[in-house]
Amino acid sequence: MPFVDSDHDSGPATPMSIKILIAGGFGAGKTTLVSSVSEIKPLRTEEVLSEPSILVDAIDGVENKSTTTVAMDFGRITVRDDLVIYLFGTPGQHRFWFMWDELSFGALGAVVMADTRRLADSFPSVDYFERCDLPFVVAVNCFDGARRYRPEAVRAALDLDPGVPVVLCDARQRSSSRDVLVILVEHAIKLLTDDKRAVTSR
Amino acid sequence: MIAVPDERWLGRAEGPVVRPYALTGGRTRASGESVDLLALVHATGNPLADTAFLEPEHAGVLRLCRTPKSLADLASDLDLPLGVVRILLSDMRERGLISIQRPSANPLTDARILKDVADALRRL
Numbered sequence: 001m002p003f004v005d006s007d008h009d010s011g012p013a014t015p016m017s018i019k020i021l022i023a024g025g026f027g028a029g030k031t032t033l034v035s036s037v038s039e040i041k042p043l044r045t046e047e048v049l050s051e052p053s054i055l056v057d058a059i060d061g062v063e064n065k066s067t068t069t070v071a072m073d074f075g076r077i078t079v080r081d082d083l084v085i086y087l088f089g090t091p092g093q094h095r096f097w098f099m100w101d102e103l104s105f106g107a108l109g110a111v112v113m114a115d116t117r118r119l120a121d122s123f124p125s126v127d128y129f130e131r132c133d134l135p136f137v138v139a140v141n142c143f144d145g146a147r148r149y150r151p152e153a154v155r156a157a158l159d160l161d162p163g164v165p166v167v168l169c170d171a172r173q174r175s176s177s178r179d180v181l182v183i184l185v186e187h188a189i190k191l192l193t194d195d196k197r198a199v200t201s202r
Numbered sequence: 203m204i205a206v207p208d209e210r211w212l213g214r215a216e217g218p219v220v221r222p223y224a225l226t227g228g229r230t231r232a233s234g235e236s237v238d239l240l241a242l243v244h245a246t247g248n249p250l251a252d253t254a255f256l257e258p259e260h261a262g263v264l265r266l267c268r269t270p271k272s273l274a275d276l277a278s279d280l281d282l283p284l285g286v287v288r289i290l291l292s293d294m295r296e297r298g299l300i301s302i303q304r305p306s307a308n309p310l311t312d313a314r315i316l317k318d319v320a321d322a323l324r325r326l
Binding site: 015016017018019037041042043044045046069074076077079080083084085086088102103105106108174178181182185186188189192193 | 238239240242270272274275277278279281282283284285286305306310311313315316317318319320322323324326
């Protein structure tokens with residue numbers, strides 16, 4: 001099909017897009033992080049719940065299909081004309097797992113936000129990203145008044161692989177949230193170059 | 203039945219979703235290949251395209267994607283659920299009004315690009 005290209009003469013027609021997921025339990029600071037580094041907009045998805053996607057609600061057949069609306073945080077950082085970073089705050093409830101597969105497809109990696117008062121809330125996200133082999137970092141959001149833990153203590157409590165970065169952050173601070181994203185990208189680069197080394201030394 | 207929401211769950215209070223699905227003729231799935239969240243949608247500007255079926259929402263899509271827009275951006279800007287926008291887009295593509303480009307080949311296997319991304323973030 002002919003591609004009519006009249007409005008954007010400068011720059012390449014297809015900017016590169018990078019997708020990063022922001023996961024973690026309810027109230028761990030996902031929305032705060034997305035809004036501190038990017039222009040944030042709500043994104044709704046309307047899903048028909050069908051059998052494979054149901055983990056919580058049992059649905060017997062087509063006649064019982066129901067739809068559910070999920071609102072996600074959606075952030076966009078336009079780095080250059082040809083490079084855009086998209087942030088997706090993944091819905092935290094387990095019944096929305098089915099959406100995670102789409103969100104994580106082709107993603108650079110994920111930030112798992114952790115709140116030390118409710119560390120167990122971040123287990124499902126950690127498990128998920130470990131299983132699908134997506135690079136991730138754990139960002140411990142240091143809330144006012146919350147007891148400070150050393151990253152090593154959080155690593156042990158979450159039983160993380162030694163290579164997974166654990167960083168303390170204040171999601172309200174743009175610079176702090178940005179640093180978390182930088183650490184994630186550096187981690188992804190390290191995994192990529194380690195992989196390549198492993199392949200060439202075989 | 204689904205229990206009372208505890209996180210950003212849009213329940214009954216959010217109002218009806220009838221209108222979006224009236225737009226899609228009740229369909230909840232688009233035909234053909236599913237459009238990636240980050241696929242870029244671009245109005246073709248094709249004067250011969252079939253515009254007789256256009257609803258305000260279709261016109262909204264056309265207006266927004268005079269310059270390429272991702273599916274996620276479109277759904278957010280139109281305030282319509284992703285699934286509904288996917289259906290609108292597949293109809294509009296069939297009628298030659300828009301073109302949809304898949305996201306550029308996976309940039310994540312190129313360390314140089316990732317280093318660019320890290321540098322760009324540091325400058326934020």
